[in-house]
Amino acid sequence: MKLKENYENTKWRRFVRFVNGGEMSEDRFRLTGSQMDAGKPQAAKVHDAQPVDLYHLKRDRNRSDYSRMMEQYENWSKTRGLKIFGSLYRIISLCICLLIIFVLLLTVANMPAFGSADTPANSNEVAQRYIEKGQEETGAVNIVTGMILDYRAFDTLGESHVLFIAACTVLILLRIDHRKDGSLVHEELAADENDRRLEPKNDKILQKAAFFLVPVIILFGIYVILNGHISPGGGFSGGAVIGAGLILYLTAFGFQKAERFFTYKTFSVVSLASLLFYSGAKCYSFFCGANHMESGIPLGNAGDIMSSGLILPLNICVGCVVACTMYSFYAIFRKGGI
Amino acid sequence: MLGFKIILLLFLVVCAVSTSLSKNLLTSIVIYMSYSLAMCIIWILLESPDLAITEAAVGAGVTSVLFFVTLKKIHAMRAEDEKEKESAGELPEGGEGKP
Numbered sequence: 001m002k003l004k005e006n007y008e009n010t011k012w013r014r015f016v017r018f019v020n021g022g023e024m025s026e027d028r029f030r031l032t033g034s035q036m037d038a039g040k041p042q043a044a045k046v047h048d049a050q051p052v053d054l055y056h057l058k059r060d061r062n063r064s065d066y067s068r069m070m071e072q073y074e075n076w077s078k079t080r081g082l083k084i085f086g087s088l089y090r091i092i093s094l095c096i097c098l099l100i101i102f103v104l105l106l107t108v109a110n111m112p113a114f115g116s117a118d119t120p121a122n123s124n125e126v127a128q129r130y131i132e133k134g135q136e137e138t139g140a141v142n143i144v145t146g147m148i149l150d151y152r153a154f155d156t157l158g159e160s161h162v163l164f165i166a167a168c169t170v171l172i173l174l175r176i177d178h179r180k181d182g183s184l185v186h187e188e189l190a191a192d193e194n195d196r197r198l199e200p201k202n203d204k205i206l207q208k209a210a211f212f213l214v215p216v217i218i219l220f221g222i223y224v225i226l227n228g229h230i231s232p233g234g235g236f237s238g239g240a241v242i243g244a245g246l247i248l249y250l251t252a253f254g255f256q257k258a259e260r261f262f263t264y265k266t267f268s269v270v271s272l273a274s275l276l277f278y279s280g281a282k283c284y285s286f287f288c289g290a291n292h293m294e295s296g297i298p299l300g301n302a303g304d305i306m307s308s309g310l311i312l313p314l315n316i317c318v319g320c321v322v323a324c325t326m327y328s329f330y331a332i333f334r335k336g337g338i
Numbered sequence: 339m340l341g342f343k344i345i346l347l348l349f350l351v352v353c354a355v356s357t358s359l360s361k362n363l364l365t366s367i368v369i370y371m372s373y374s375l376a377m378c379i380i381w382i383l384l385e386s387p388d389l390a391i392t393e394a395a396v397g398a399g400v401t402s403v404l405f406f407v408t409l410k411k412i413h414a415m416r417a418e419d420e421k422e423k424e425s426a427g428e429l430p431e432g433g434e435g436k437p
Contacts, residue, residue: 144388224391232386232387232388232391233387233388233391234388236392237388237391237392237395238391240391240392240395240396240399240400241391241395243395243400244395244399244400247399247400247403251403326400329400329404330400330403330404330407333404333407333408333411334407
């Protein structure tokens with residue numbers, strides 16, 4: 001940026017001076033005053049002493065007013081103001097805390113007893129219908145999965161998109177860019193250094209434990225996803241379990257081995273394919289409301305794995321998105337990229 | 339069974355209070371993990387095993403790991419190491435310990 005010659009006299013500068021109460025002009029006058037003093041020979045200084053002194057007097061008076069005001073102001077905030085503010089702060093925060101505790105306890109006290117029949121959740125006819133007709137209409141033994149992936153499937157559609165958006169946002173915030181010629185950026189070098197020094201990459205105990213634990217954890221996650229409509233669990237739980245297993249693998253064996261099967265491309269392809277399939281299968285809800293559309297897939301025997309129509313593929317989609325998101329969170333946090 | 343439930347709920351309260359009161363960030367994260375584990379058992383007692391699985395995987399696993407990574411990134415863990423070394427009598431800026 002180029003500075004103007006008469007920078008002090010520009011409109012903006014004048015405005016700033018006006019806002020600061022003429023403080024800036026004082027500085028400028030002092031500068032010229034000292035220049036005047038330096039430039040004049042000794043004899044001439046006596047001659048000029050009068051106006052300069054007058055000016056200095058005025059300036060000193062101005063400044064003393066200003067500084068006295070500032071002193072008062074600062075002292076107020078340091079002594080009395082701070083005391084008042086501190087006591088007020090304590091009293092108000094205590095009041096707010098007590099108020100919140102009171103309101104929460106009052107709410108809990110007025111709630112119906114746990115499991116009693118006349119709670120709003122139990123006396124609602126929607127819940128009644130879900131419980132009575134759920135298995136017949138969705139084919140899922142697990143009522144919860146039948147609800148969130150069939151009756152209320154567009155809720156879950158929004159949730160999986162929220163997860164994907166969260167992963168994208170973390171990527172935007174924490175990503176470290178590569179240079180075009182492939183050399184490492186300073187932050188990346190620092191991250192590498194940090195990793196080497198603090199990460200137990202060659203920790204034998206961790207590696208042996210992970211060697212036995214990771215397959216079991218991932219298998220359990222796959223089991224939870226595939227049995228989502230039969231036993232408790234479903235896409236989100238299973239996906240989170242798989243993501244935790246992947247994170248354990250990455251912690252134990254490092255990025256080089258993990259990148260053999262999970263790169264940025266894997267993340268984008270798997271997430272996008274899952275979300276596209278889910279959206280394609282269920283986005284009609286935004287146009288038809290709660291009206292159900294038949295998928296045409298036979299519901300099959302309740303209790304079999306290959307049953308309950310679209311629920312199984314949707315479960316797999318949600319699980320893929322959640323697992324990718326968990327893993328990519330960890331990878332982005334650690335090295336600024338997947 | 340009721341006694342077990344009461345013990346678990348008391349454990350929850352103690353964990354929650356000590357998480358907010360502990361000075362060391364690492365300690366509070368570990369206490370938070372144990373809070374999640376107790377919560378996981380409570381979910382099973384409340385007969386919602388799917389939430390228990392999610393709590394164990396997300397609350398005790400992924401969230402704590404993300405907290406650990408963040409602590410490492412902001413050098414909160416290393417600072418504590420150096421403080422311990424200092425209290426043990428080693429020189430803080432000796433430079434021999436660093437590779």
